[in-house]
Amino acid sequence: SQQGEEDPQALSIQEGENATMNCSYKTSINNLQWYRQNSGRGLVHLILIRSNEREKHSGRLRVTLDTSKKSSSLLITASRAADTASYFCATADNYGQNFVFGPGTRLSVLP
Amino acid sequence: EAGVAQSPRYKIIEKRQSVAFWCNPISGHATLYWYQQILGQGPKLLIQFQNNGVVDDSQLPKDRFSAERLKGVDSTLKIQPAKLEDSAVYLCASSLLGGFDTEAFFGQGTRLTVV
Numbered sequence: 001s002q003q004g005e006e007d008p009q010a011l012s013i014q015e016g017e018n019a020t021m022n023c024s025y026k027t028s029i030n031n032l033q034w035y036r037q038n039s040g041r042g043l044v045h046l047i048l049i050r051s052n053e054r055e056k057h058s059g060r061l062r063v064t065l066d067t068s069k070k071s072s073s074l075l076i077t078a079s080r081a082a083d084t085a086s087y088f089c090a091t092a093d094n095y096g097q098n099f100v101f102g103p104g105t106r107l108s109v110l111p
Numbered sequence: 112e113a114g115v116a117q118s119p120r121y122k123i124i125e126k127r128q129s130v131a132f133w134c135n136p137i138s139g140h141a142t143l144y145w146y147q148q149i150l151g152q153g154p155k156l157l158i159q160f161q162n163n164g165v166v167d168d169s170q171l172p173k174d175r176f177s178a179e180r181l182k183g184v185d186s187t188l189k190i191q192p193a194k195l196e197d198s199a200v201y202l203c204a205s206s207l208l209g210g211f212d213t214e215a216f217f218g219q220g221t222r223l224t225v226v
Contacts, residue, residue, distance in 0.1 A: 030212070031212065033214065040222075041219060041220075042115070042202060042204075042217035042218050042219045042220055043154070043202070043204075043215075043217040044217070045214035045215065045216070048212075048214060088153050088154075100156065101146075101153035101154045101155075102153050103151075103152055103153045104152075104153050
C-alpha cells in the first residue's frame with residue numbers, strides 16, 4: 001500500500017530557528033495531510049494540501065507539494081519548545097479510503 | 112464539540128489473556144478507524160468502519176483481533192489471546208464523511224503492555 005516516508009527521522013534545533021521536514025510518497029495522490037503527535041498523546045491534524053495546490057500556509061506552518069517529485073515539505077518557522085513532537089505525513093491508499101502514515105520525524109526544539 | 116473518547120488509557124495484561132478497548136467517536140462522524148502504533152513507528156491502520164459496515168480490515172490479524180461498531184456509533188476492539196508483540200498504543204479516530212478529503216480526529220489512545 002502507498003506510504004509516505006518522512007525525512008529526517010529526527011531533528012534537533014534551537015528555539016527561534018526554522019524546522020523543515022520532508023515527505024516522499026510512491027504513487028499518485030489526491031491530497032496529502034500532515035499531523036503532529038505530542039509525546040503520549042493522539043495525533044492532531046495540521047494541514048491538508050490538495051494535488052492541485054503547490055503551497056499552503058497555516059500560522060507558522062508552510063506546506064509545499066511537488067507532485068512531479070512525489071514529495072512534500074513542512075516548514076515550521078520561528079520554532080518554539082511547544083513544537084517538540086513527532087510529525088507525520090499521511091497519504092491515501094490506492095482506494096483513497098484511509099490514511100496511511102509514514103514513520104514520522106521527531107522534532108526537538110531546545111530552549 | 113467533544114473529541115474522540117477512548118478507554119482505558121492504560122492496560123497491562125499477561126500474554127494469552129484477552130483485552131478490549133472502547134471508542135466513542137465525535138457525534139455525527141460516519142467513519143471510524145482503529146490504528147496500532149508501535150513505539151517509534153507511525154500508526155498502522157487495523158480497521159475502518161463506515162457507519163456500522165467494515166470498509167477495510169485487510170491488516171487486522173483476524174485470528175486474534177476483532178472489532179465491531181454497534182449501531183454505527185461506539186466501537187470496541189478486542190485482542191484474544193494477546194501476544195508480546197501486541198504491546199502498542201491503540202488509536203481510535205473518526206472523520207465526518209470518510210475518504211481522504213476530510214481530516215481525521217484522534218483520541219488519546221490506549222497504551223497496551225503485554226508481559
